[in-house]
Amino acid sequence: MQRMKRLAAAIFLFGGFFATTSASAENYPSRPIRLLHGFAAGGAADTLSRIIADGLSKKLGQPIIVEAKPGAGGNIAADAIAKAAADGYTIGLVTGAHAISAATYKSLAYQPAESFEMISTLVYYALVIAVRSDYPAKSLGELVAMAKQKPGALSFGSVGFGSTHHLAGELLNAAAGVEIVHVPYRGDSQSVTALLGGEVPVIVGTPVLLASQIQGGAIRGLAVTSPARTALLPDVPTVQEAGIKGYDVRTWAGLLAPKGTPPGIIAALNAATLDALKDPDLKQRLETAVGGEVRGSSPEEMKTLIETEISKWIGVVERAKIPKI
Template sequence: MPWMKRLVAAVFLPGVFLGVFLANGPASAETYPSRPIRLLHGFAAGGAADTLSRIIADGLSKKLGQPIIVEAKPGAGGNIAADAVAKAAPDGYTLGLVTGAHAISAATYKSLAYQPAESFDMVSTLVYYALVIAVRNDHPAKSLGDLIAMAKEKPGALSFGSVGFGSTHHLAGELLNAMAGVEIVHVPYRGDSQSVTALLGGEVPVIVGTPVLLASQIQGGAIRGLAVTSPARTALLPNVPTVQEAGIQGYDVRTWAGLLAPKGTPPAIIATLNAATLEALGDPDLKQRLETAVGGEVRGSSPEEMKKLIETEITKWTGVVERAKLPKI
């Protein structure tokens, strides 16, 4: 009888039976992806993370043959989105784009609903980029040196805006405070666009922002870039000096962005996503779009390399938080 023959095959050929079962399972590499994928990020629409998400989603969609829907879940320095990814089904259909703030959260929060390194399976890094310290063009500080002198003269009188507490932007400002011996008060906003609006509207005199959003305003004369946070000047803002050029030797803050998935995602699916990501990053047009978007450099990685990066960053930023004596939230 046909059903008996199938039963005998299952008993005597368990490897074949298991292979057929996995091939038809919901998380098999053979069928993945068979429907649209969600890509979550934790920052406001229109900001750098949103821009990066949409560019890489376009590239991955072409490689994987399925739509990738970008969804912003802003707030808490990216933690709301990261928590949603950590709690999602580990089937490859929910991914997260995280930035350097992902590792910083381990240093700035008393507790998290997830572990930045252990609650995820990493896919690949995407880009590395610097930030820029800027003022409105009518601000009296013509250089970072001027700003530091003003801050020393009146401790606590100046403030700087960022994309939120616990972001790389925030910690870049706090590191400047610690290394320059000043007290510029942090004011958090919900994304890059809001901090730029606050600067132009006079709510805050200084911001630490993303070059992609500030470049046009700097080039147009509305905003003055005082310094970039990387050791070398950026291609996007070649006329803006570095913090080190202003005399703060050893200052180096570069953020990054990468893709991850919920812990327990099948290794074959992680391998598929990693291969598709690296292939997409190798496309000259997509590479140029990403680098133009952040004024940085494209750099893919293995899942293991990305996990090591996050672990190293957690150690680094924990030291910065302790040195700056920041209260944990």
Template sequence: MRWMKRLAAATFLVGTLFSAGPAASADNYPSRPIRLLHGFAAGGAADTLSRIIADGLSKKLGQPIIVEAKPGAGGNLAADAVAKAAPDGYTIGLVTGAHAISAATYKSLSYQPAASFDMISTMVYYALVIAVRDDHPAKSLGELIAVAKQKPGSLSFGSVGFGSTHHLAGELLNAMAGIDIVHVPYRGDSQSITALLGGEVPVIVGTPVLLGPQIASGAVRGLAVTSPTRTALLPNVPTVQEAGIKDYDVRTWAGLLAPKGTAPAIIAALNRATLEALRDLELRQRLETAVGGEVSGSTPEEMKKLIETEITKWSAVVDRAKIPKI
């Protein structure tokens, strides 16, 4: 009978250890550096945002946050890496609006944009800008649309890659303006701007953070921003709606997520640290200056709802524009 008592005690002890494992690991979280992945080129908007929030999170969590760029497939390579990482809170990801778009532009993904992750919080929302080189004959978006209508398919626009918000912003303009400007994907904002300046493409859809200095210098002309109202970073650039494209509205966003199955206590700790970081006035200013956008945190549930809503929205845009899925 003694061996039965010992077996019962051992079984109870093992069960207790396993049930207490996640809670115990969350109690001292984080105890080592955290890796923050994003899916776009170094030096671009996502990279800039990642480094700003990494600085804020590091101060709140007391551990280094190591930013790693893993560009490719409109952010999908990084998202896949995060989805497959250990759900221990030591690998997290920064995603943009392109994360939801992937569900609309790919026939299949190795992960589910909503179901494969535990959301942490949104960070910031921001517009894009449609721009041409300074020597382009179009002085306004209306003039560019007129040229595109006169010679369908003769113009092209560069973006950060197929399936990005930048790409679909251009495709939505095509659909709503009744034009056909051909998409040319690049690997990041910096490369698309280089292509514009070098004459590879006459038009790009880019981020205000990188196009702003080019516009200020006169090398590039900003024709329109994609939000319903003008952005603080480019106050003199009109909106697409001001050019007569009623109801046109494209704003991308950035947020943080973790692999599915991350302990709720760790998600709560990351959400709390993110919201606290976003309340810091200096950090808010850095984020807003970086993308000319609006800082806005959220609950994990609100971020999940945003992604699900965006998937529905962009699926409709893809279908309407008859964009073939990859």
């Protein structure tokens, strides 16, 4: 008898949970949604956030308010997302740096894969290694030669410690056998300003932010980090073309929500995202924003991507002997 009572209670509770979850998903969203990201205003993450927020707002019928929480390679924003109410009204845009943090930090206040419900990937894109146009190195090969002559004398700027930009530079150090010192900045725009102002001789940045400066002659693109050249910068060779075989760094951006967000809400957000990505205008805006390729996913596929990336970057950090912070 007691067993039957416990079974009935369990069924009742499960039914109540299912009904509540279904109801919350059915009425969702009924108010504005916050979309957080962890990088400076004006950078690639900020631009992507605003484009997808516009598309999601049209699909969901509610405003999507973009909020930047820059710092610590995106970790400040990720922590805020992880600790937000799991009700679908706080979501986040993360980049490849989200997985890298598991490899570069001794400890995090959250787990990059387990503290979130994944929604969908959005876009994949390469990075570009660049110098000021008047810099002596005219190619990546010449830069590597200069770095070998004076180990530790050159530096490169990035959007911050633990970013894909940072690890792309560290991987170049390991692959080319050089020591170019990393200098973190709070976003792409600040690193470009630092390059133009002579604070650093080299930066790793996003092609879209550097394209106009490269085309205008202020900055020289030495190499892109993907195996193939990018459509945005067709005249800039790849790192592999410079003789560093097997070098391949591409980052990505995707949406996620706090752990425990109801499945029905995650399904609604995933459907709205995939639907928005089908819009030709939005797709073009996203691809133009980073010089990349739009690619949506299921929540499960995005989680697998993050887990795979974590494993990859742990290996890179260990091989390059990058100290954790």
